[in-house]
Amino acid sequence: MIILAFFLGHWYLSVLMQTLFLHRYAAHQMFTMSKGWEKVFYVLTFIGQGSSFLSPRAYGIMHRLHHAYADTENDPHSPKYSDNMMDMMWKTRQFYNDILNNRDSIPAKFKKGVPNWQWMERFGDRWMVRVAWGTVYTLFYIQFATSPWLFLLLPVHYLMGPVHGAIINWCAHLYGYTNFKVNDTAKNLLPFDFLMMGESYHNNHHKFGGRPNFGGFRWHEFDPAYPLLLLLNKVGVIKLRLGRDEAYM
DSSP states (O other): OOOHHHHHHHHHHHHHHHIIIIIIIITOEEEEHHHHHHHHHHHHHHHHGGGGGGOHHHHHHHHHHHHHTTTSTTSSSSSGOOHHHHHHHHHHHHHHHHHHHHHHOGGGGGGOOOOOOHHHHHHHHHHHHHHHHHHHHHHHHHHHSSSSSGGGGGGHTTTTHHHHHHIIIIIIITTTTTSSSSSOOOOOSSOSSSSTTTTTTTHHHHHSOSSSHHHHHHHTTOOTTTHHHHHHHHHOOOOOOOTTTTTOO
16 A cells, blocks of 8 residues: 555646646746745655656747647657657657757757756756666565565556656657647547546647646546646746637647
8 A cells, every 4th residue: 555655646636737837837927936935846846757857948948839830740750750659759758868968959949938946957867867766666565565566566666757758759749539620630638537637638738838727627527736727826836828718828
């Protein structure tokens, strides 16, 4: 039970920070926050993703390109132009690293307003830091795992951020249902998103790239991250930018 709780805690904290900070804030600017709170969210993302920490700056830029060029040759991650999931994720990794290391020629409009705490971006990407996180996960399993089979979960811990990205960018472009006609293959992966904190409503999101609530178009579509955004807005941590549903950056 301890291992299951640890795995689920890591899963949901990681996907929560990915959907709130990397996706809805860094990429789409669905809300604003102070520089102080931005650094708090950087740290929370570092804790949540751990060994698979993703640069908010690189993620934001890359995801904007995904919306601008979805399912074309210029899409950083499209199943349509990949042989399989691993091929797509390898291409995504190369694209991400080019942005991270300033080897790209991406137009400036895609980089406007993305967060960029350079120290944390560099620190979180260090291999020694990633190995340290992986060591913590491994030692926890050595201490508390009650079966050798449980150690099969460790690779998911090590690669949690990319695992979440693969689920949406591969599966949600191949499987699911659609509410809206869009110029790409984005689908709503799950009728009730118990797994990805609203990210599974990918067709809804591709139709309304600036809408903070990814669900809400059918009775069963509940976006768990949206009430949290409303709470953070109410207490003054963030300020939602409403009325820009079709603006993706």
